[in-house]
Amino acid sequence: MSSKLEFVTALRLPKGSVWKVKSELVGGTRLEGLSDPTDTLPRVKLSPEAFEALKSLRHRGETIREVAERLIFKATGQTHG
Structure with missing residues (x-):
């Protein structure tokens, strides 16, 4: 079973x-669409x-x-999608 959240839409x-x-x-x-994913999502250099x-x-x-996001949410005590 996948741990990713999924949704179904008629659109x-x-x-x-x-x-x-x-x-x-x-x-x-x-939900609100983001115009350009490369401009709106933060970049992290590893x-x-x-x-x-x-x-x-x-x-x-x-x-x-997704691993980085999951670890950040876990470290801050927040739930992630």
């Missing part, structure tokens, strides 16, 4: 699009050693970015 979302939560509603969540360490901590199907 066709553009391939490669990035969304963020705009507001939480009683019946669900309102040393080769940190990259290798994160590779060893990956869950199946998880990207290095």
Whole structure:
């Protein structure tokens, strides 16, 4: 079973699009599309050693970015998607 959160929508979302939560509603969540993912998502530079360490901590199907996010959320005591 995948640990990634999934959702189903009746609308066709553009391939490669990035969304963020705009507001939480009683019946669900309102999402807002980000115009250009490369401009809106923060970039993090990793040393080769940190990259290798994160590779060893990956869950199946998880990207290095997702590993870093999961560890940051865990360290701050927040839940992650």
